[in-house]
Amino acid sequence: MEMLKAIAIGLPLTVLVTILALMIGTVVALPIVAGLRSRNRLIWLMSRGLVDLLRGIPPVVWLFMLYYGISIGAVRLSALQAGVLGLGVVAAAYLAEIFRGAISAVPKGQWEASSALGFHRATVWTRIVGPQTARAAIPAYTTFAIGLLKDSSIASTIGVSEIVFMSSQYARQSGSGILVFFVAAGIYILLSVPLGLLSRHLDVKMRKAVAR
Amino acid sequence: MNNLVDVAIEYGPTLLGGLKVSLTLTILSLALGLPIGLLFSFGVTAKNKAFRYISVFFVEVGRGAPALVLLQLMYYGLPNANLTLSSMASACLALTWTTAAYSAELIRGGMQSVPSGEIEGSHALGMSYRDCLRFVVIPQGLRIALPSLMGFAVLLFQATSLAYSVAVPELMSQAYSIGSSTFQYLPVFIVAGLLYAAISIPATWLSVGAERLLSRHL
Amino acid sequence: MEQLMIELNPQTTQPVVQVKNLAKAYGSNVVLRDVSLSVAEGSVTAMIGPSGAGKSTVLRCMNLLEQPDSGEIVIDGHCINAGKKTSPKSLAALRRSAGMVFQHFNLFPHMTVLRNVSLPQERVLGCSREQANEKSMELLKRMGLADKADQYPSRCSGGQQQRIAIARALALGPRVMLFDEPTSALDPEVGVEVLEVMKELASTGMTMVVVTHEMAFAENVADELVVMADGGIIEKGHPGQILKDPQHERTRRFLRAVLER
Numbered sequence: 001m002e003m004l005k006a007i008a009i010g011l012p013l014t015v016l017v018t019i020l021a022l023m024i025g026t027v028v029a030l031p032i033v034a035g036l037r038s039r040n041r042l043i044w045l046m047s048r049g050l051v052d053l054l055r056g057i058p059p060v061v062w063l064f065m066l067y068y069g070i071s072i073g074a075v076r077l078s079a080l081q082a083g084v085l086g087l088g089v090v091a092a093a094y095l096a097e098i099f100r101g102a103i104s105a106v107p108k109g110q111w112e113a114s115s116a117l118g119f120h121r122a123t124v125w126t127r128i129v130g131p132q133t134a135r136a137a138i139p140a141y142t143t144f145a146i147g148l149l150k151d152s153s154i155a156s157t158i159g160v161s162e163i164v165f166m167s168s169q170y171a172r173q174s175g176s177g178i179l180v181f182f183v184a185a186g187i188y189i190l191l192s193v194p195l196g197l198l199s200r201h202l203d204v205k206m207r208k209a210v211a212r
Numbered sequence: 213m214n215n216l217v218d219v220a221i222e223y224g225p226t227l228l229g230g231l232k233v234s235l236t237l238t239i240l241s242l243a244l245g246l247p248i249g250l251l252f253s254f255g256v257t258a259k260n261k262a263f264r265y266i267s268v269f270f271v272e273v274g275r276g277a278p279a280l281v282l283l284q285l286m287y288y289g290l291p292n293a294n295l296t297l298s299s300m301a302s303a304c305l306a307l308t309w310t311t312a313a314y315s316a317e318l319i320r321g322g323m324q325s326v327p328s329g330e331i332e333g334s335h336a337l338g339m340s341y342r343d344c345l346r347f348v349v350i351p352q353g354l355r356i357a358l359p360s361l362m363g364f365a366v367l368l369f370q371a372t373s374l375a376y377s378v379a380v381p382e383l384m385s386q387a388y389s390i391g392s393s394t395f396q397y398l399p400v401f402i403v404a405g406l407l408y409a410a411i412s413i414p415a416t417w418l419s420v421g422a423e424r425l426l427s428r429h430l
Numbered sequence: 431m432e433q434l435m436i437e438l439n440p441q442t443t444q445p446v447v448q449v450k451n452l453a454k455a456y457g458s459n460v461v462l463r464d465v466s467l468s469v470a471e472g473s474v475t476a477m478i479g480p481s482g483a484g485k486s487t488v489l490r491c492m493n494l495l496e497q498p499d500s501g502e503i504v505i506d507g508h509c510i511n512a513g514k515k516t517s518p519k520s521l522a523a524l525r526r527s528a529g530m531v532f533q534h535f536n537l538f539p540h541m542t543v544l545r546n547v548s549l550p551q552e553r554v555l556g557c558s559r560e561q562a563n564e565k566s567m568e569l570l571k572r573m574g575l576a577d578k579a580d581q582y583p584s585r586c587s588g589g590q591q592q593r594i595a596i597a598r599a600l601a602l603g604p605r606v607m608l609f610d611e612p613t614s615a616l617d618p619e620v621g622v623e624v625l626e627v628m629k630e631l632a633s634t635g636m637t638m639v640v641v642t643h644e645m646a647f648a649e650n651v652a653d654e655l656v657v658m659a660d661g662g663i664i665e666k667g668h669p670g671q672i673l674k675d676p677q678h679e680r681t682r683r684f685l686r687a688v689l690e691r
Contacts, residue, residue, distance in 0.1 A: 056409035056416070058370035060384060061401055068391060069398030153278035157377060164280050168288065177289030185277030185285070192276060332495055333536030333595075337550040337602060338525035340518070347549060352540050 003170060007184055010166035013080070014191075017152040017162060020084040022145055025091025032096035037103070047096075054093035060154050062086040067158040083155030091148055098144060102137035103129065135206045142199035146192045153188075163187060219399040223390050227400075230386030231407050233300075237382060238369045240304050245311025246361075252316035253323065267316070274313025279371045282306040287378035303375040307368060314364050315357075322357030323349050355426050362419035366412045373408070383407060445504075446471050446606050446637045447528075452491055452501035452512075461487050462498065463661045469606065469654075472635045476642055476652035476669065480684055483658040485641040489608050492639070493528045494521060506605040526554060529599030533611040535591045537583040537598070543570070544579040547598045554602060562601075569597040573627060589620035593627055600631075607631065609640040645688055649673055657681045 035047025054062075067082035077085070106129050114124045156165035167184040171177040255267025274282070286302035297305065326349050334344040376385035387404035391397040447469035454462040462484045469475050477485045490496040492503055498512040506527040510516050537546050547566035551557040557565070570576050573593040575586075583591050592612055599607060609628065613621035625647055632638055632651050642648060648655055648669055655669035659680045665672055676682045 052413050052416070053409060056413040057405040058373040058384070058408055060373045060376075061387075061405045061408060064384075064388070064391075065398060065401040065405065069401055150276075150278040153280045154374070156280065157374075164278065164284070167281070168284055171284070171288050175292065177292045178285065181281050181285035181289045185273055185281050188278060188281070189272065189276035327536075329532060329534050329536040330538055333530075333532065333538070334550075336493055336495060336525060336528075336530035336532075336536075337598070338522050338554045339550060340522070340553070343553045347553070348538055352538075355540060 003174070003176070003180060004183060006170040007163060007166050007180070007187065010161055010163035011187070013155075013160055013162040014149070014152050017080070017083055017087065017155050017160065018145070018149045021087035021091050021152065022148055024084065024088025025095045025148075028089060028092035029095035029099055032092060033099045033103070036096060036100050051093045051096055054090050055097075059087060059090050059151055060157055062090055063154060063158050079155070079159040082158055083152075083160045087148065087151060087155065091144070094144055095141070098137055098140045099133070102133045102140070105136045106132045138206070139199055139203045142195055142202070146195050146199075149192055149195070150188055215396070216399045216402060219396055220403050223400065223403070226386050226390065227383060227404055227407060230381060230383035230404075231411075233380065233382040234369065234372045234375075234384075235411070237300070237303060237307065237372045237375060237380065238365070241307035241311050241368060241372075242365060244304070244308040246315050248308070248312035249315030250319055252312055253319040256316065256320065270309065271313045271316050274309045275317065279306065279310050280374050280377060282309055283374055283378050299375075299379040303372075303378055303380045307371065307375070310371065311364075311368060315361060318357045318360045318364060319353060321360075322355070323353030325356055326352045358426060359419050359423035362422055363416070366415045366419065369412055369415070370408065444471055445469055446506055447492065447639065448502075448504040449488070449492065450502040450504075452488065452498050452503070454487060454491065454496065454498045461661050462491070465501070465658075465661075465663055467656065467663065467666075469637060469639055471637055473653045474632045474638045474640065474651055475654045475656060476640050476648035477656045477658060478642065478645070478648055478684075478688075479658035479664075480687075484661040485658050486610050488658070489530075489610050489639060489641050492608055493525050493530055495530075522554075526602060527605045529602060529604035529607045531592070531595050531599055531607065531609045531612050533614050535583075535588075535595045535615075537591055537595055539583055542580050542582055543575070543586070543594050546583065546594060547601050550598060551601050565601055566597070569600055570594070573597050587620060588616045589623040592616065592624045596624075596627060596631075606637040606639065609638065609642070611641050611643065613642070613644060643688070645673070657684070659684065 032047055032051060035043050036051070038044045038047065063082055063086040066077055066086045067079060070077060070082075110128055110132065111124070114128050119128065152162060153164040156162055156168070159165070161169075163184055167180050171180040174180070252267040252271050255263050256271055258264045258267065283303055283306040286297065286306045287299060290297060290302065330348055330352075331344060334348050339347070372380075372382055373384040375382050376388060379385065383404055387400050391400045394400070445468040447467070449465060449467040452462055452465040454460075465484070465488055467475075467488070477488070479485055487496055491498045491501075492505065494503075494510065494516070500512045502512065503510045503524070505524050508520055508524040508527060510520065510524055537543075538549075541549065544563060544566055547569065548559070548562035551562035551565060552559060567576060567579060570579055573596065575590060575593055575597070578586055578590060578594070583594065586594065596607075596612075612628070613624050616624065621644070625644065628638070628640070628647070629651055640647070640652070652669045655665075655667065655672050656663055657665040657672065657676075657678070657680075664678045665676065665681050672681065673685065676685055
């Protein structure tokens with residue numbers, strides 16, 4: 001019980017890091033998607049390169065660069081700031097790919113029908129392609145969110161006192177390592193269950209809505 | 213920029229040595245994890261209860277828990293059960309678990325997407341259940357799963373960077389120790405990052421290429 | 431040739447396939463009710479009827495791709511009773527004596543054409559690789575596809591794939607060939623290739639049961655026509671006679687819909 005309490009102290013930070021990184025990732029992903037869909041070769045190449053670089057380097061390296069490597073004057077990023085920012089930009093790259101895939105999953109006929117009906121570009125995005133993209137992206141998006149929840153543990157390496165940080169601290173103090181880490185694993189699994197259920201629920205609902 | 217080149221030249225050999233350890237860890241975990249993953253892919257739907265429960269436990273925990281937790285479990289946890297492993301062995305064990313868990317799901321997904329018509333075809337020809345698995349379901353399932361398994365291998369390679377937390381002398385831990393002794397953190401981590409990218413970006417292209425190549429006959 | 435067909439009268443020869451009182455339902459949805467059918471050696475039986483009538487289900491029950499709820503199936507002396515548990519051995523024997531051709535071919539896409547035809551011979555009949563390949567090449571030649579042996583199925587047209595599927599089934603030396611809408615997934619022009627092969631097969635005396643929408647094939651090649659609707663057989667007999675003078679109102683309605691198109 002004491003153990004559970006010690007670990008649970010890390011819970012709010014795990015949730016906070018996950019949610020903030022997801023928000024940063026989602027927002028930053030949008031301009032990257034636009035770049036990946038751009039007809040301008042230079043913009044496309046830069047976006048492609050950015051996505052590949054962000055995904056090609058392990059998150060822990062980004063976090064270390066931001067935490068140990070970056071200082072603006074004498075001011076360094078706090079562990080939490082570096083953790084959220086690092087996980088956020090890496091998330092942006094993965095989410096950009098998810099969104100790009102979802103957009104290209106909207107059948108070409110939908111674009112053609114929209115222009116045949118004389119819709120404005122904005123209308124096409126908000127009413128036709130946007131909603132269908134969201135439907136296609138949600139399963140992958142929730143799967144990614146579950147992955148991000150687990151990756152938020154990487155923030156422990158730069159000292160963010162979330163679940164894994166608290167667990168290893170407790171393990172070192174108490175010397176009951178096996179149980180501590182199984183409990184920590186259990187908490188992550190429990191946290192991802194509602195997300196997984198939500199994903200499945202939305203998927204089933206949408207399959208009914210856009211059954212072909 | 214000059215700084216970066218200096219660091220690369222000065223510490224290149226040490227970092228490359230670390231990269232070799234990272235790659236060794238990746239390959240060992242794949243070599244051990246993939247066969248177990250194939251086994252679990254049958255286990256999670258097996259009729260035999262013991263086999264099924266064991267498979268489900270390892271697959272769900274392996275996928276549900278962060279790799280960092282599994283690494284620390286093996287390194288800091290197992291000694292409590294009077295089982296002390298070297299840092300390399302415990303990291304290998306943890307990442308093998310991760311590999312087995314993820315690949316089990318990927319392989320199962322691949323086998324499930326073998327068109328039911330082909331399985332029916334083999335039944336109609338009078339082929340036995342075992343032959344159907346051996347000649348139709350497993351080869352095609354693995355083939356379908358191969359690109360995503362390659363994608364997973366890239367993520368696994370990146371995950372080896374977490375093994376620095378259990379003192380495996382791989383790329384990340386080499387970079388960190390150079391950084392903390394010279395305070396040249398940024399250039400060292402950039403060089404290390406580029407080394408990771410130099411492996412994982414082409415490997416990702418390879419997995420995309422494999423997907424195209426293998427969907428030729430489907 | 432037509433003379434010969436008529437002489438092979440279904441009543442006088444020993445039936446190769448016998449289906450007795452077959453019934454099947456998915457929950458409250460009855461797909462087959464009390465279907466009985468017998469197919470004489472060397473005869474061609476065509477099954478027609480509106481979609482959802484249960485034609486394909488009867489065919490798929492014959493080699494137990496679908497498990498009927500009740501009834502009995504006898505193919506070439508191998509008897510399977512829906513009520514009793516079937517041993518894998520008798521199931522394999524039954525399936526070996528019935529060759530099946532599917533609407534969507536169901537070739538194995540990861541094997542060459544030759545492997546597709548040879549593998550079942552090796553695994554089911556226990557042939558050696560050489561024996562199997564020899565037989566396969568002979569059949570592919572007969573189908574006009576000898577030059578496709580080393581290609582993958584995806585490189586072949588639909589009509590070629592279906593002929594490969596026919597060769598694959600024939601290679602096991604079946605007593606009866608079951609065709610489940612073999613031309614429905616094909617362009618009309620390509621379907622002709624497959625129908626030609628089937629006609630040739632019929633002329634060699636192969637026993638065949640064909641679920642089809644090809645009325646010309648039903649009329650000209652079949653010895654026996656079975657009309658199904660709503661899970662039951664509503665009429666059966668000589669094709670010419672049924673097509674000219676259908677006895678049942680449901681048959682008349684179906685034929686009008688098909689022929690007046």
